[in-house]
Amino acid sequence: KDSAHLPHTSVGLNKVKRVTVICVLQDINSNMWNMKQLAYGALARRANQIKAELRQGVRKPYKEVIDVFRGDLHGAGMKPLTFVRQVLAACVYPPLINSNNLPLDVRQRAQKELGRCVGGSVGSYSAAAGIPEIVHSISEFIKRRDGGIPSHPENIYISPGSQWSISNILNVLVNREASPRTGVLIPVPCHNKTVLSITQLGAVTVPYYLSEEQAWALQVEELQRALESAKGVCSPVALYVINPEIQQVFIPVIRFAWEKRLFLLVDELYQDCVYGENCEFVSYKRTLSEMGPPFSGTVELASFHSVSKGFLGECGLRAGYVELVNLDPAVMKHIHTIFSKDSCAPVLGQIALDLMTDPPKPGDPSYPLYKQIEHIRAVLVHNVKRVHEVINSLPGFSCPPFEGGLFAFPRLNLTPKAVQKAKELGLQPDTFYCTRLLEEGGVFTSPGWEYGQKEGTYHIRFCIAAPQDIMEELLRRLSSFHMTFMKDFS
Amino acid sequence: KDSAHLPHTSVGLNKVKRVTVICVLQDINSNMWNMKQLAYGALARRANQIKAELRQGVRKPYKEVIDVFRGDLHGAGMKPLTFVRQVLAACVYPPLINSNNLPLDVRQRAQKELGRCVGGSVGSYSAAAGIPEIVHSISEFIKRRDGGIPSHPENIYISPGSQWSISNILNVLVNREASPRTGVLIPVPCHNKTVLSITQLGAVTVPYYLSEEQAWALQVEELQRALESAKGVCSPVALYVINPEIQQVFIPVIRFAWEKRLFLLVDELYQDCVYGENCEFVSYKRTLSEMGPPFSGTVELASFHSVSKGFLGECGLRAGYVELVNLDPAVMKHIHTIFSKDSCAPVLGQIALDLMTDPPKPGDPSYPLYKQIEHIRAVLVHNVKRVHEVINSLPGFSCPPFEGGLFAFPRLNLTPKAVQKAKELGLQPDTFYCTRLLEEGGVFTSPGWEYGQKEGTYHIRFCIAAPQDIMEELLRRLSSFHMTFMKDFS
Ligand SMILES: Cc1ncc(COP(=O)(O)O)c(C=O)c1O
Ligand SMILES: Cc1ncc(COP(=O)(O)O)c(C=O)c1O
Numbered sequence: 013k014d015s016a017h018l019p020h021t022s023v024g025l026n027k028v029k030r031v032t033v034i035c036v037l038q039d040i041n042s043n044m045w046n047m048k049q050l051a052y053g054a055l056a057r058r059a060n061q062i063k064a065e066l067r068q069g070v071r072k073p074y075k076e077v078i079d080v081f082r083g084d085l086h087g088a089g090m091k092p093l094t095f096v097r098q099v100l101a102a103c104v105y106p107p108l109i110n111s112n113n114l115p116l117d118v119r120q121r122a123q124k125e126l127g128r129c130v131g132g133s134v135g136s137y138s139a140a141a142g143i144p145e146i147v148h149s150i151s152e153f154i155k156r157r158d159g160g161i162p163s164h165p166e167n168i169y170i171s172p173g174s175q176w177s178i179s180n181i182l183n184v185l186v187n188r189e190a191s192p193r194t195g196v197l198i199p200v201p202c203h204n205k206t207v208l209s210i211t212q213l214g215a216v217t218v219p220y221y222l223s224e225e226q227a228w229a230l231q232v233e234e235l236q237r238a239l240e241s242a243k244g245v246c247s248p249v250a251l252y253v254i255n256p257e258i259q260q261v262f263i264p265v266i267r268f269a270w271e272k273r274l275f276l277l278v279d280e281l282y283q284d285c286v287y288g289e290n291c292e293f294v295s296y297k298r299t300l301s302e303m304g305p306p307f308s309g310t311v312e313l314a315s316f317h318s319v320s321k322g323f324l325g326e327c328g329l330r331a332g333y334v335e336l337v338n339l340d341p342a343v344m345k346h347i348h349t350i351f352s353k354d355s356c357a358p359v360l361g362q363i364a365l366d367l368m369t370d371p372p373k374p375g376d377p378s379y380p381l382y383k384q385i386e387h388i389r390a391v392l393v394h395n396v397k398r399v400h401e402v403i404n405s406l407p408g409f410s411c412p413p414f415e416g417g418l419f420a421f422p423r424l425n426l427t428p429k430a431v432q433k434a435k436e437l438g439l440q441p442d443t444f445y446c447t448r449l450l451e452e453g454g455v456f457t458s459p460g461w462e463y464g465q466k467e468g469t470y471h472i473r474f475c476i477a478a479p480q481d482i483m484e485e486l487l488r489r490l491s492s493f494h495m496t497f498m499k500d501f502s
Numbered sequence: 503k504d505s506a507h508l509p510h511t512s513v514g515l516n517k518v519k520r521v522t523v524i525c526v527l528q529d530i531n532s533n534m535w536n537m538k539q540l541a542y543g544a545l546a547r548r549a550n551q552i553k554a555e556l557r558q559g560v561r562k563p564y565k566e567v568i569d570v571f572r573g574d575l576h577g578a579g580m581k582p583l584t585f586v587r588q589v590l591a592a593c594v595y596p597p598l599i600n601s602n603n604l605p606l607d608v609r610q611r612a613q614k615e616l617g618r619c620v621g622g623s624v625g626s627y628s629a630a631a632g633i634p635e636i637v638h639s640i641s642e643f644i645k646r647r648d649g650g651i652p653s654h655p656e657n658i659y660i661s662p663g664s665q666w667s668i669s670n671i672l673n674v675l676v677n678r679e680a681s682p683r684t685g686v687l688i689p690v691p692c693h694n695k696t697v698l699s700i701t702q703l704g705a706v707t708v709p710y711y712l713s714e715e716q717a718w719a720l721q722v723e724e725l726q727r728a729l730e731s732a733k734g735v736c737s738p739v740a741l742y743v744i745n746p747e748i749q750q751v752f753i754p755v756i757r758f759a760w761e762k763r764l765f766l767l768v769d770e771l772y773q774d775c776v777y778g779e780n781c782e783f784v785s786y787k788r789t790l791s792e793m794g795p796p797f798s799g800t801v802e803l804a805s806f807h808s809v810s811k812g813f814l815g816e817c818g819l820r821a822g823y824v825e826l827v828n829l830d831p832a833v834m835k836h837i838h839t840i841f842s843k844d845s846c847a848p849v850l851g852q853i854a855l856d857l858m859t860d861p862p863k864p865g866d867p868s869y870p871l872y873k874q875i876e877h878i879r880a881v882l883v884h885n886v887k888r889v890h891e892v893i894n895s896l897p898g899f900s901c902p903p904f905e906g907g908l909f910a911f912p913r914l915n916l917t918p919k920a921v922q923k924a925k926e927l928g929l930q931p932d933t934f935y936c937t938r939l940l941e942e943g944g945v946f947t948s949p950g951w952e953y954g955q956k957e958g959t960y961h962i963r964f965c966i967a968a969p970q971d972i973m974e975e976l977l978r979r980l981s982s983f984h985m986t987f988m989k990d991f992s
Contacts, residue, residue, distance in 0.1 A: 056629070079620060086623035101595035104850075105587045111603075130569060133576035135816040139546070172662045172820060176844045188678055188704060208843050214678060326625040328849035330662060330820070353698050354666045358848040359818035360594075 055081070055446060059456045074454030078486050080474040081458045083418040085325025088478040090388060095378045096324060096367050099125065100360055103134050115377040125363045134359040140352035142170030142333070143359070146366040150333055153369035157283075158298040167336045169347065170365060172357045174281055174318035174332030179209040180350050181314050181334060184343065185250055185275055186213040195246030197238055197274070199230065199254060201421060201463035201471070206252060206279075216246035219464060224423065227412040230257055232264040239272060250275040255296055256286050256416030262299040269311050276313040281332075284322040284389075287396050288415035297337055313337040319364045321418060323385040325477065331361025388477075392418075395476045395483045402487045406494050418477050421460065424470040430501035442470040445497065453493035455486055545571070545936060549946045564944030568976050570964040571948045573908040575815025578968040580878060585868045586814055586857050589615065590850055593624050605867040615853045624849040630842035632660030632823070633849070636856040640823055643859035647773075648788040657826045659837065660847045660855060664771055664808035664822030669699040670840050671804050671824060674833065675740050675765055676703040685736030687728055687764065689720065689744060691911060691953035691961075696742060696769075706736035709954060714913065717902040720747055722754040729762060740765040745786055746776050746906030752789040759801050766803040771822075774812040774879075777886045778905035787827055803827040809854045811908060813875040815967070821851025878967075882908075885966045885973045892977045896984050908967050911950065914960040920991035932960040935987065943983035945976055 063077050080088050095118065102108040102122035109119045109126075128145045130136040141147055147165045154163035171177040186194045194215040198206065199222050210217050220238035222228040230253060242248050251274040253265065269276045278296045286293050297315055301308050318332030336347065356362075372378040396414060403411040403422045411422035426434075426441050434444035442459035449455050449472070460471025478486065553567050570578050585608065592598040592612035599609045599616075618635045620626040631637055637655045644653035661667040676684045684705040688696065689712050700707050710728035712718040720743060732738050741764040743755065759766045768786045776783050787805055791798050808822030826837065862868040886904060893901040893912045901912035916924075916931050924934035932949035939945050939962075950961025968976065 060634075082627060084620065084626050087620040087626035089621055092623060092625050097595045101591040101598065104594055105591035108591065113601075129818070130574065130577040131579055133582060133818070135582050135814075135818045136574050136577035137572060137817045144550075172666075172848065173845055176662075179843060183702075205843055205845065208839065212673075212840065212843065324625075327627045327845070328619070328623070328625045330846070330848040349698065350702065353669065353695055353702065354663055355695065355817070356820070358662065358820040358851065360850060361848065 078455045081456045083475050084327050085477045088475050089482045093384050095382050117376045117378050138356045143362050146362050149366050149370045161301045169351045170333045170357045172330040174316040175205050177334040186215045193246045195242050195248035197251040204462050218242045230261050252277040254279045259294050270307050278315045280315050281318050281321040282417045286416050287393050323388045324368050326364050329361035329364050331357050331365050408498050418475050419473050420476050421471050421473050426470050427501045449493050453489040455489050568945045571946045573965050574817050575967045578965050579972045583874050585872050607866045607868050628846045633852050636852050639856050639860045651791045659841045660823045662820040662847045664806040665695050667824040676705045683736045685732050685738035687741040694952050708732045720751050742767040744769045749784050760797050768805045770805050771808050771811040772907045776906050777883050813878045814858050816854050819851035819854050821847050821855050908965050909963050910966050911961050911963050916960050917991045939983050943979040945979050
């Protein structure tokens with residue numbers, strides 16, 4: 013009767029440490045131990061409290077919180093693209109296809125997209141890799157983008173956000189029985205969910221530092237150093253890079269990957285977000301292909317993109333894709349199986365991917381309005397300039413020029429007094445800064461240590477994709493807060 | 503220069519078997535080896551070919567393929583709920599909120615949902631666990647459903663489909679370093695993606711057979727046998743069950759889980775699909791709670807639900823939730839981290855979950871139309887009766903009465919000649935039957951062996967949630983095909 017409280021010798025559940033619960037910390041997937049709890053949790057909770065207080069009429073020095081802690085255009089106040097939303101609405105509610113309130117090309121496009129859905133509904137499952145016609149349209153987009161270099165639909169998989177595909181490609185690469193453990197080279201700073209995915213699989217992150225002095229450029233010597241540092245610790249099999257990047261590094265990085273037999277994981281989510289003058293996005297795949305043999309046919313590469321980060325900014329739809337290059341067909345089979353596991357990506361997100369990769373053309377009724385994206389680009393270019401100007405004008409604050417992406421990652425030169433105060437509070441110094449900035453300035457940013465930074469340096473990170481007026485307000489609040497903070501702890 | 507072709511002694515990439523590629527089958531996550539390739543792949547490809555041929559005007563004995571191979575209401579021809587689609591459309595394209603073409607409560611609801619989204623857009627990320635107000639509304643729904651038993655929002659996580667949460671809860675439970683390996687008890691037949699998730703984690707499935715003679719009921723003695731069978735093979739930590747199930751088994755199953763220290767994974771996706779007379783869905787959590795101590799406070803349980811399988815049938819939106827009961831707070835922290843990894847579930851799916859759990863009420867303008875769900879229920883009840891009647895009237899074909907779920911899983915008594923022919927073709931006998939049925943009858947079903955069946959028995963599986971006329975057509979085609987098939991191989 014009381015057998016639950018006897019040790020089980022037969023089926024071996026003898027690791028149970030507490031009698032009342034089955035699943036205690038000691039028993040679970042031990043890789044969970046290695047997963048850093050994300051610290052923005054506490055900041056996010058406080059931001060939500062403050063928002064609720066403001067709604068209830070509590071008086072603060074600001075009327076609303078400016079939410080720029082993640083790369084989220086709509087969250088930061090940017091407007092969605094009308095064409096995209098109109099097509100999606102008509103797909104969701106097909107009677108709109110017959111309504112004269114929507115432009116003709118919108119209605120035709122919705123009709124076409126529904127024709128691709130099983131049973132003509134966005135409510136049915138699609139094929140595991142995605143709706144075949146959309147996968148095809150993505151491959152055409154890649155081919156156009158890369159100046160004609162072929163792209164094969166069989167190598168493309170659509171997933172619920174690109175983070176999902178990054179995790180799942182890693183899942184295939186990480187051999188859990190390898191000894192020493194599998195390692196993955198990652199940049200510092202790095203998107204923290206990628207770090208989470210790696211550690212959760214039981215693999216080891218091998219950090220390489222981007223050069224802050226050179227606008228956060230990647231340096232091949234540093235890759236070399238990082239790889240050396242892994243000796244005896246783990247066995248690196250992959251190199252994760254974030255592109256846009258200065259093109260000069262592509263060839264040496266690919267050579268490095270080839271020499272060291274590293275699988276290239278290329279995060280190309282920010283391919284639309286290139287700001288430098290005369291700069292144009294070039295994909296790793298294009299460079300690889302142009303390098304010719306032996307590289308072009310051997311270096312294994314996965315390139316990620318999504319509807320979250322371009323000018324669509326549709327993070328909430330959760331759809332991205334990965335293109336795989338040079339993979340062994342036997343491995344591709346496993347990639348297929350793993351992408352089948354969760355059925356399919358959200359169908360509306362898949363349709364948004366189609367709209368992103370095959371937008372209205374000159375002559376289409378929606379074409380003039382689709383130029384909203386040029387407005388968004390202009391706003392981003394302007395914001396980048398303003399953030400750079402304002403931050404560099406503040407004492408103890410600096411920001412290298414930036415050429416791509418959605419984030420500012422300026423450096424804080426905190427005074428010893430500020431660092432001391434943070435320590436007393438049990439906080440990382442930059443978390444302390446962000447907490448005060450949120451509390452006093454109503455600006456929700458995140459601390460640099462969450463993404464990694466050189467020992468003894470401090471940063472904050474915020475998204476630059478906010479409408480101009482919000483960005484100006486943000487910079488005003490940040491400047492005024494910063495001056496007070498520096499004075500308080502001088 | 504040619505260093506890529508030398509063995510690497512330093513960083514240890516010495517497992518590479520072929521010189522041209524880095525990632526070969528031998529190197530990757532060894533659990534991938536254990537993942538069965540899903541066989542419906544070939545059937546699905548053929549179904550798509552046939553559909554394309556029909557579109558091109560190729561003449562066949564049928565004009566369209568009836569697609570019932572998965573549990574997909576819209577895929578099988580059922581219509582989405584108008585209220586759900588109207589609210590979602592207005593959330594996607596907010597100008598519709600001001601249009602008089604949509605009912606007032608739809609517009610108000612859309613406004614309310616958008617107010618819960620960061621930046622007022624469905625294009626922004628939500629909190630990792632889901633939009634807090636929606637998580638709260640789910641907990642209220644569970645409480646009402648379970649006759650007042652409390653449900654706490656902190657224990658609920660929204661995910662992109664329930665399959666995702668099943669995988670991720672398993673990910674926390676499976677200790678990859680355990681020796682013997684972790685085991686999970688699963689029913690036979692079982693949803694094949696769950697099997698995939700388990701093997702992909704390196705855990706072992708421990709099958710228990712449902713009793714076909716008793717309308718596929720679960721029998722506790724069989725659980726006992728299965729557990730015994732795991733001795734020396736693996737260490738079972740969890741029991742996966744699919745509910746609706748006859749209520750008589752709940753108490754013994756929970757007792758069993760308690761005694762054997764098994765974590766209960768309860769798939770309750772089909773909670774709306776209960777057909778037996780005087781039958782009503784009862785959740786495992788409710789029974790557990792009513793059993794009182796020591797059970798109610800100790801048995802760990804995860805219950806899954808989703809917008810895919812109820813009367814919403816919105817598989818393509820990809821949203822489900824899990825409620826966790828009696829978990830150690832330290833383990834809950836890891837659950838939180840793993841749910842944070844892929845950012846969040848699709849926001850439109852989250853809103854659909856809200857509509858499902860908090861539908862229009864009497865007096866609301868949309869209430870009369872929302873009764874579409876009663877029509878759907880009536881169709882399912884009718885279909886269940888018809889499938890049962892027709893199949894049991896055919897020689898060599900039988901189907902126990904069924905009380906819940908979306909699938910018929912009738913048994914085929916194949917003749918030795920048919921089995922022989924299949925063997926010659928290198929096919930499983932039921933795959934052979936399904937292939938011919940697709941080819942000759944234009945009905946796309948799946949073979950029983952994909953879900954598991956007793957050695958020497960054969961089944962086919964198909965979704966019963968099709969409109970009545972399509973179901974009648976399906977039964978006509980199936981009957982006529984079956985008679986020919988049985989004659990051909992008699
Ligand atoms: C570098 C990087 N990669 C991947 C992602 C994940 O994006 P998605 O929304 O497509 O999962 C993000 C999101 O912020 C990111 O910054
Ligand atoms: C028993 C069972 N569980 C889970 C799922 C997955 O559903 P979802 O679409 O919510 O991931 C299915 C889908 O067919 C199923 O049949």
